[in-house]
Amino acid sequence: MCGIFCYIYHKKENNDKRGPDKLSSYSQTFNEQLVETINLIEGPFSLIYYQKSTNLLYFGRDFIGRHSLLIKVEKNESFMLTSTANKSIENIIELPACGIFVMDCNNSNFDLACYPWHASHQRCQTILNDLNLPINITVKESILSSKLTDNNLETIPDNLSYFEADLDTKDVKKSMSELLKNSEINERVESLWKLLKKSIEVRIKLKPEYCKNCIKLILADEINLKCNHSKIGILFSGGLDSTILAAIANEFVPDTESIDLINVAFEKKLKSNGEKIKSNCGVSIFDVPDRLTGRQAFKELEKLYPNRNWNFIETNVSRKELEDCCENIISHLIYPLKTILDESLGCAVWFASRGSGLLSNEEFYESPCRVLLLGMGADELFGGYTRHRTTLRRQGWKALWQELNMELFRISERNLGRDDRVISNHGRQSRLPYLDENVIQYVKSLKPWERCYPTEKMPPGFGDKLLLRLLAFKIGLHETANKTMDAQYLSLISQAETKISDNNSLLTSTKIRNSKIKDVFISAWPKGLEKEFNQLLTREAVEFIVDLIVEFEDGINNLYSSRFKRKLQQTSLKNTLKFLKPNTDDWKVAPVSDRLSNRRLDLGDVSPSNLEHFSAAMCADVQGIQVDFDDGHCPTWFNQIYGLHNVYKAVHNLFPRLPDVSQAPILMLRPRAWNMLEDNFSINGKSIPGSLFDFALLIFHNGKKLQQSNNGPCFYLSKLESYQEAKLWNDIFSWSENKLELPYGSIKACVLIENILAIFEIENILYELRDHSLGLNCGIWDYAASIISKFSNDESFVIPDRNKYLVIKTCHKRGTHATGGMIASYLQKNIGSEDYQNLLNDILESKLMEIQEGIDGFLIYDLSLISAIKNLWKNLKEITKEDLLTLPKGGVTIEGLKHNIRVSILFIYNWLNGKGHFVHQNSVEDSATAEISRSQIWQWIRHSARLESFDDVVVTIKMVHYFAKEILENLLIESEKNGGKYQN
Structure with missing residues (x-):
């Protein structure tokens, strides 16, 4: 099924208003004949079916989501289903391909029931919850069949080495020949070949009788003619997936017809002197990797099948044409999707499906084909992504098995509807042989090592999509089978600087024009967080992160090397710590706003990935919230994206039951410390510091809003070891303010003095941050751990039980705040008991002593302590170097x-x-x-x-x-x- 259609339903004032229990009867009213018909359908479809007898509307997409269907609901007003839209239509979304939906048109509202494709419908429920539609959607028991059944991986055999036994790393062709001699491997290749042939055959045999040009003549003059023009085209990068499609398609396309191989290249980037690459030097401005591999594969096809007329169409796209078409056409077609990934892939598919360019004889040619074959799904099925190799290396075969099982679920949530809209814009239809139901069923029945074998023992790229690679070799595509994975990326908006190596990963954006940057890799979105991921990691946000890392690369490297050298010195030399002071005494920390002048009580360890705790903190009667991505937070990829997005929603007032950010406690954003890396974001193959990943996304998305509402933006900086590190942060703040057009000095930061080395440089730290400082905070536990870490070889620094530590204080200097560490006690379970009162008295006595010595505020975790702490404030006392290194007396106990x-x-x-x-x-x-x-x-x-x-x-x-x-x-x-x- 295909075509453009639109269904709009407007509310009728005199509707028959049935009760809410109407949905419960859907399982009886769901037409049995319709269920049977849907279960028999193979191939892509979008369904809209109105059953007049029951006044029920059925709609949905096939279980892989190969055709487009969009939905827009205005509660109690109107309901729209359409296959395409444009950016002028607000609040329209892609309908998830998770089941068939039913709406009772007799009801006054637009509540829906969803019958999932899969028996386990928890994932369906999660997807629907994330839609934020203004209607209720009830997930029913599945009465459908999706064919996406998972097999269990019971055991991992010990004899997998047979894949490696006969490998010759210098002669990959010889290795493939040896592998195909294994009867089990050869049988799998034969089975896949047979299924792919059937899949491609049916998609070719069902092609239209006339090409795009001839059908116009037929319709205009009503004449009969025989059409021998191209009716089949292939989006052809010259990689493994598309070349196999072309080779097998050759068997089923009539000899009298040509096959169009459409290869897209985007104009290369400018040289540093502003001049374009000169084509008269033998190198074209369109000679990007996919163009070169496309030509190689084209020559191999000509050699193997000399009787076929192959049209290798070089579609060349200039920068100006790319920008114009993207803005005026493609951005509407990919809408409502709008990430850099959607834009990049959408552009490549749109220009390819346009089908016009130069043939090998340099004649202009526009393909008349009406069917376009694409290699979508091959990477998901056969383990072709970098993440598959990484998963196997880090977690083993079982984890890779789970990852591959998730791929087909993910692809239905990704981009196939987008590509359907883009290709249809040129009057062509996309067909996806690798995503044939029977091919999927067979491949999913295989063990992971039977599909791919991406181990380090294999030659580079050889083990990726191994089964498909062996098939290419078996049918004679020896050169294609031997290509490494790096040459098979789809070069999108390519310019040699922009690459997409993974349909679920972002790489360098088109605006990154730094000669140091080769590629940027971002891991796939965590399960269930596609929307949040795309909202955070926009094109502009990725550029900001990359620019930040490049700008301060030398400073970051110096920080890590200085820490290493200092550690060596501390382990080899006796304690020689001395207080450092700035070169001048004539300075003060810049004043803060009235809202920031009271620093008495912050809530600590508030991880924004714990939404319940974060929400409670937003409503608490305190001055600030330590929004913690560091010690109180577990930095899984899921927690990072979820937590960062929750901060975004809080700052932009998207939580309806939480106070406006201007009325809530100040969000004191605490990025990770420098010792933690973000392995899910790398530049030139190197993971970036977690501290800068967190800071960059927090300031990029929230800085302007926080500044405008007189809330900073404010940060906690943890585990600094020297004033040079404070200077680096100050430079980062100033650069960010300039980049984001924030007033100078608007970013404020409270430094957590958690390191014994930093305590001796506190004046220098304040001096370096004097225009951005929100004071110092001294935490007991990290400070004590630092003493152990820095003086572990000095027996005089053996410390007693941690519960006997005195709170370490730091003094007021230069007109800024000094706050104390967190009260880690949690008493809520014992409220009203004698134990509770005793513990509370101990806490208050300890904190009163700190206040009397001049502390300006504390962090607490337990919200029940707020009222008891708020009235304890008195005066200040100085502290000496000896105090700082004097540890409380006491011994070690069992x-x-x-x-x-x-x-x-x-x-x-x-x-x-x-x-x-x-x-x-x-x-x-x-x-x-x-x-x-x-x-x-x-x-x-x-x-x-x-x-x-x-x-x-x-x-x-x-x-x-x-x-x-x-x-x-x-x-x-x-x-x-x-x-x-x-x-x-």
Whole structure:
């Protein structure tokens, strides 16, 4: 089924208003004949079917989403279904290909029922929840059949090495010949060949009788004529997928007809001197990688099939034409999708489906074909993406198996509807042989190593899509089978600087014109977060991140090398720490706004990936919220995207039940520390610092809004080790303000003094940040861990149980705030009890002492402590160098050792479950407290620390192993009692 159609339903004032229980009867009223018909359909379709007898409207897309269908709902007003739209139509979205929808036209509202394609409909429910349509959608039990059934991977055999036994890394052709001698491998290749032939045959046999030109003559003059022009075209990059399609299509297209191979190239980028690449030097401005591989594959096809007339069409797209067509035509066709990925792929497919260009004899030619074959789905089915190789390397075959099983679900959520709209714009129809139901069923029945074998032992690129590569070799495409994966990217808006290596990954955008940048890789969106991912990682945001990293590359490298050198010095030399002061005393920290002048109470460890906790914090009566991407947050890719998007929604007032950002506590945004990398975003193959990934997206999307609402933007900077690092941050702030047109000095940052080295440079840190400073904060746990880390070889710095530490204070300098670390106690479970009151009194007594010594504020975790803390403020006291290195007296106890072991184990347990912090024994534990626990245990073993209350008994590794085993066994027993989950 295909074609352009539109259905618009307007509300009738006198509708028969049936009750809400009407939906419950859908399972009875869903026409059985319609169900049977839908289940029999093979191939792509979009369905809109109105059943007059019941006044029910059925609509949906096939289970892979190969045809376009868009939906727009204005609650109680109008309901639209259409195959295409343009940007003037607001709030229209792509209908998910997750099932068949039913609407009762007798009702006054537009509530829907959805019958999922898949028996397990949880994914369907998640997808529908993310649509944010102003109607109710009830997910029913599936009565349909999708053919996307998953097999279980029970065991991984030990003899997989047979794939590698006969490999010759210098002669890949010989290796493929040897592999095909294996009967099992050859049988799989034969089976795939047979299914692909059938898939391509049916898609060619059902082609129109007349080409685009002849059909016009037939319709105009009503004459009979025989059409021998091209009716089949192939989007042809010269890669593995498209060349196999061409070779097999040759068997089924009549000898009298030509086959059009359409190859797109975008004008190369300008040289640094502004001149275009000169074509008279033998190099064309359109000689991009896909053009070169396309020509090679074209020659191989001519050699193998000399009797076929192949039209290799070189479609050349200038920059100006690209910009004009993208703005005026293509952006409307891909709408409502609008990411850089959609734009790039949409442009390539649109120019290819236009089908006009130069033939090899340099004659202009416009393809009259009406059917276009595309290689969509091959990478998903046969493991052709970089992420597949990465998954196998990092997590093994089982993880790759799960990843491949998810691919076909993902592709239905991606781009096939977009491509359908784009290709139809030229009066052609897309057909996707690799996404034939029977091909999918067979390939999904194979084990992952039977589809691909992307191990490091294979020659580069050889193991990617191995089964498909072997098929190419078997049918004679030896040169194509031997091409590495790097040569098979679809060069989009190519200019040699823009590449798309993965249909679910972003690479360098067209505006990145830095000679240092070869490629930028961003991992696929986390499961269920496609919309959030696309809203955050826009073309402009990616450019901002890349520009930031390139601008400060030298400073970043110097930071890491300086840390390494300082660590070596500390382990080889005795303590020689001295206070540093700026060269001048004539300076003050820049004043802050009235809203930022009160820093008494911030909520700490508020991970925005925990929406319930984040929402509660937004409504709390405190001055600020430490929006934590660091110690209190587990930085999985899902948590990062979800958390960053929740901040975006909060700043832009998109949470209807939360206060406006101007009325809520100030969002003190805490990016990760420099020691954490973001492996899901790399430039030239190198992961970028997590701190700058977080900062860049936070300031890019939220900076202007926060500044306009008098909320900063404000940041916590964690784990700085020197004033040079503060200077780097200050330069980053100034650059960002200029780039984003924010007033100079509008970004404010509170430095967390968590490192013993930084405490001796606090005046220099303040001096470097004087125009952007929001003061200093000294946290107890990271500070103590830093002492262990920096002076681990000095026995005089063995420290007692962490619960005996005095709070480390820092003093007021230069007219800015000094705030204390977080009150980690969590008392909500015990409110009203005697224990609660005793613990509260201990907290208040400790905090009152800090206030009397001049502290300006605290961080707390437990919201129930807010009212008790708010009235404790008094005066200031100075602190000396000796105070800073003087640790509280006390020894090591058995209970302290066990406590540290227990915290270390529980932190790992929670971390693996995606949680960056947890509550244990009325205290909040996070990566900082877990690190101090681990560090203490290590230091006590290293220096044979003596146990209190025991004569001549010291901490040993054997003792720690014994207690760890005992504690772990007890935790497992507790977990079993709670259904496999440990209750903190």
